[in-house]
Amino acid sequence: MSAESLTAIIGGTALSQLPGMRVESRRVVRTPFGEPAGALLFGRIDGAPIVFLARHGYGHTLPPHKVNYRANLVALRDVGAARVFAVSSVAALIPSLLETRFSIPDQVIDYTWGRAHTFEEGVDGPIRQIDFNEPFDAALRQVLQRAVTGVGSTAHFGGTYGCVNGPRHATAAEVRKLIRDGNHMVGSTLMPEAALARELDLPYAALCVVTHMAAGSHAGPVASEALISGSRAEAVPVAQVVLAEACKLAQGQ
Structure with a gap:
């Protein structure tokens, strides 16, 4: 990879503040598929060029099914992104996943509907x-x-991400089905994002923040919104450090 190849990060607004990142510019981009979720933020980490896009828009106002995934990916492609790191919160479906702070899935099952899921319109x-x-x-x-290991954190490496439509949490019966289907975690944002990146020949991988056990996957009480928000808030500073390290490592490949 070129020493000047651009790394894209898609995630929550809080992740735009990466350790060591020097912000250089902010750019509004328009695409044939409409406008992306927000302006692109450009900067550098130890010389490595970075572009950040808040998937859910400024102030986290776009629910998962309203995100313009096609515009987001095309915008990043058009500004020269060579790879994409995506960040997504997930609920664990297996206890061992909850024992780690992050998960790095290698498979996905798509349960979403009504989303523009391809560029191929015929x-x-x-x-x-x-x-x-x-x-x-x-x-x-x-x-x-x-990157996770290098900053002293832990991640479940591998596993299947079940992508549901959201924004509501799954029912206990739906969670039991997700487990029977072989999923290890459930979230609502990586599809069609991952498939669209593949259509654009953009290498794409996900860092998932594990926040709680999904309802119906265990005998304990259902996690409260306060607990979920607290787990996510605790993980954000570590995720920032992990992504900064990953961006530097990607430049060295």
């Missing part, structure tokens, strides 16, 4: 069918694992 020639056997880039997953 109007510009033959439809391209992408290989999506391995939805997350193996090399970038290794980078994230090294």
